[in-house]
Amino acid sequence: MADVxxxxxxxxxxxxxxxxxIGLGIATALRGIxxxxxxxxxxxxxxxxxxxxxxxxxxxxxxxxxDAAVAGGVAEAxxxxxxxxxxxxxxxxFQFRRIEDIATAEWDRMIDINxxxxxxxxxxxxxxxxxxxxxxxxxxxxxxxxxxxxxxxxYCASKFGVIGLTQAVGAEVAGDGVRVNAVCPGTVAETxxxxxxxxxxxxxxxxxxxxxxxxxxxxxxxxxxxxxxxxVVAAVLFLVSESSNWITGESINIDGGSLAG
Numbered sequence: 001m002a003d004v005x006x007x008x009x010x011x012x013x014x015x016x017x018x019x020x021x022i023g024l025g026i027a028t029a030l031r032g033i034x035x036x037x038x039x040x041x042x043x044x045x046x047x048x049x050x051x052x053x054x055x056x057x058x059x060x061x062x063x064x065x066x067d068a069a070v071a072g073g074v075a076e077a078x079x080x081x082x083x084x085x086x087x088x089x090x091x092x093x094f095q096f097r098r099i100e101d102i103a104t105a106e107w108d109r110m111i112d113i114n115x116x117x118x119x120x121x122x123x124x125x126x127x128x129x130x131x132x133x134x135x136x137x138x139x140x141x142x143x144x145x146x147x148x149x150x151x152x153x154x155y156c157a158s159k160f161g162v163i164g165l166t167q168a169v170g171a172e173v174a175g176d177g178v179r180v181n182a183v184c185p186g187t188v189a190e191t192x193x194x195x196x197x198x199x200x201x202x203x204x205x206x207x208x209x210x211x212x213x214x215x216x217x218x219x220x221x222x223x224x225x226x227x228x229x230x231x232v233v234a235a236v237l238f239l240v241s242e243s244s245n246w247i248t249g250e251s252i253n254i255d256g257g258s259l260a261g
Contacts, residue, residue, distance in 0.1 A: 005241035008134055011035035011080040013073065013240075016064055016121055017091030019045040021191030022140065025229035026088050028237050031056050033237070038077040040121075042063070064091045065118030074124040086240055087133035089118040089162075094193050096200045106203060107154045114158035115165070117211065126178070135178030136240045139166050140232075143186045143255045151204075159184075162228040163251045170249030178246040181239045186255030188227040189214050189226060209227045222257030228249045 013030045017023035018039025031037045038058035041049070046059050058080045059129035062073030078084040080221035092114045095106065118139050129135025144152050145159030163182055188194050198213045219226045235254050238244050253259050 001256070004237070005238055005243045007033050007035075007241050008085075010015075011086050011136075011240070012078075012083045012177035013037045013086035013088065014040060014077045014081075014084055014091055014121075014125065015088040016040045016062070016117065016122075017089075017140075019049040019054070019059075021090075021193060022185070022229050023088070023231045024049070026090060028053055029233045029237055030086070030088075030175055030240070036061075036081045038081055040073050040077065040204070041083075041091070048089040065112040067120060067184075070120040071124050074121065078128050081100055083132060084128035084138045085134050087121060087138075088130065088236060089121050089137070091117050092140060094196055094205050095156055096197075096204060097154065098151060098185075099153050102154055102237055110154040110158050111161070111184065114155070115161040119165060120164075122180075126173065129178045130173065130176040133177045135173070135176070136170070137178065137180040138236050138239045139180070139182040140253055141166070141182045141184045143184050143253065143258055144252070145184055146253070151235065159234050164230060166251060167249045172239065172258060174248055179244075181244075181247060181249065183232060183235045183239070184251050184253050184255065184259075185232050186221065186227050186253075186258050187217050188232065190229060208240070220256070220258070222260065225256060227254060227256060 013035045015023050015027040018027045019041035022258045027037050027039045038060050040060040040062040044062045060073045060077050065068045130212040139162050141162040141233040144156045148156050198210045201213045231254050
């Protein structure tokens with residue numbers, strides 16, 4: 001991808017939710033284009049992380065729902081990297097639940113991680129991003145941030161919120177040289193969250209096996225397959241690159257044509 005996009009040299013990036021899945025894919029891709037990269041995640045997630053994949057990455061223990069933890073984690077990342085000019089908010093959770101069955105604690109957890117966590121990381125990172133004069137933020141939303149899906153009331157609310165936050169902050173900080181965008185993936189089955197989705201779909205009777213769920217999911221997309229981590233990584237790298245310099249406040253669909261019809 002470095003042969004396709006143009007990147008500013010020596011980027012300094014923090015990726016939340018970076019210990020696994022899409023976050024780890026993004027972090028390793030950023031490292032591959034020469035960026036210094038820190039991944040932030042819960043201590044247990046960092047302990048489980050693939051050492052061979054994270055060996056060149058700085059590790060920051062951080063709960064994205066905790067004000068003090070985010071403030072400390074962002075400051076530590078900036079210290080270790082010698083600054084911060086790139087933030088990717090990938091931390092997130094997912095749950096199917098009928099509206100009448102959503103416990104308040106479940107609602108709060110979804111909003112706190114998916115939306116509040118994105119806000120806190122942007123708030124704490126913004127002074128560093130502005131100081132760099134070349135700041136980039138990429139937030140992970142979802143196709144469920146643009147269309148309501150049954151049984152996903154809390155998840156949709158959080159991901160719609162991420163898109164609104166992206167647009168508002170993108171307009172606010174554009175004059176400071178900071179671009180803020182989002183990506184909106186559809187189903188990505190190979191990640192930890194993807195496996196949770198598959199397990200919950202089996203419980204809901206969507207299919208008897210993981211293979212059947214993935215096959216039925218693939219058939220629902222116009223491009224007839226589910227997404228991959230690489231699909232999302234490519235879009236994130238484009239938004240971080242100098243090749244997207246006139247794009248901010250945007251939310252790019254990575255959904256196999258699902259939202260197109």
